[in-house]
Amino acid sequence: MSVLVANQRYDFNSLKELLDVTDGNLASHLKALEKEEYILVNKSFLGRKPNTNYEATATGKQAFKNHLDALEKLISFQQSIR
Amino acid sequence: MENNEIQNDLASIRNLMERSSKFISLSGLSGVLAGVYALIGAGLAYSMLYRGQSRIYAVPDESGFALLNDAIIVELLLIAAAVLILSVGTGIYLSYKKAKRKGQPLFGKVSQDLLFNMAIPLLAGGGLMLILLYRGYFGIVAPASLIFYGLALIGASNFTFTDVKFLGLCEVALGLLATCLPGYGLVFWALGFGVLHIVYGSVMYFKYDR
Numbered sequence: 001m002s003v004l005v006a007n008q009r010y011d012f013n014s015l016k017e018l019l020d021v022t023d024g025n026l027a028s029h030l031k032a033l034e035k036e037e038y039i040l041v042n043k044s045f046l047g048r049k050p051n052t053n054y055e056a057t058a059t060g061k062q063a064f065k066n067h068l069d070a071l072e073k074l075i076s077f078q079q080s081i082r
Numbered sequence: 083m084e085n086n087e088i089q090n091d092l093a094s095i096r097n098l099m100e101r102s103s104k105f106i107s108l109s110g111l112s113g114v115l116a117g118v119y120a121l122i123g124a125g126l127a128y129s130m131l132y133r134g135q136s137r138i139y140a141v142p143d144e145s146g147f148a149l150l151n152d153a154i155i156v157e158l159l160l161i162a163a164a165v166l167i168l169s170v171g172t173g174i175y176l177s178y179k180k181a182k183r184k185g186q187p188l189f190g191k192v193s194q195d196l197l198f199n200m201a202i203p204l205l206a207g208g209g210l211m212l213i214l215l216y217r218g219y220f221g222i223v224a225p226a227s228l229i230f231y232g233l234a235l236i237g238a239s240n241f242t243f244t245d246v247k248f249l250g251l252c253e254v255a256l257g258l259l260a261t262c263l264p265g266y267g268l269v270f271w272a273l274g275f276g277v278l279h280i281v282y283g284s285v286m287y288f289k290y291d292r
Binding site for chain 1: 085088089091092095096098099100101102103185187190191
């Protein structure tokens, strides 16, 4: 999600290269995100090679932002109880 | 969750976002070296141009073949080409080493975006400069090269470190200033491609390369 929030769209192979994971690992994570409707999948062809792009949805971006907010709140809470 | 874990989480999120969109393997040291090459080139060019000869700066040639009339132009272009090749070569080599360290692929999506974005103003500028040289408008070439290079850098700053944007702005300003002072093209060229690169290169080196 970090990658898709920072870029408008990203393709499967670039994601794989960036995150240094296997095809299967990446695919299952992406499936889970798609199921939650956090990302949109766009399959097309570059000539004869299949090319799959991913885009974050508004819901996905909001969920990511909530995650960051929650992390920040945890930090400030932990700092206040010291 | 431990505070440490959260910090690591946030750090890795930030790192992922940066690595996926910006070419962070750009080496500041290569900027310094490029500046040094440029100063050496400028020094060579200076000794070639001003050994007792009068300076040619803005002489439009009616025949349109000014480029071929003066052998010194070819030599100057060779110096410029050599500086360019050396700078780019050093840049690629040092960035390759940095990319390995940072885990960013050197010729991945990010660097391709960067190169494509830089290529457009540079090619347009390069084309314009060749046409100007061909027609004999020598005086505008140095300022034009600074301006187009600056514009290319400003665009490129979106795909790499933002410091590059300020370098680009300085180059454009310097280029405009150079246009007002024809005849000092070489001085401005040395300042823009030499001194500024050394300054910004060092700033970026101390900020990012360690």
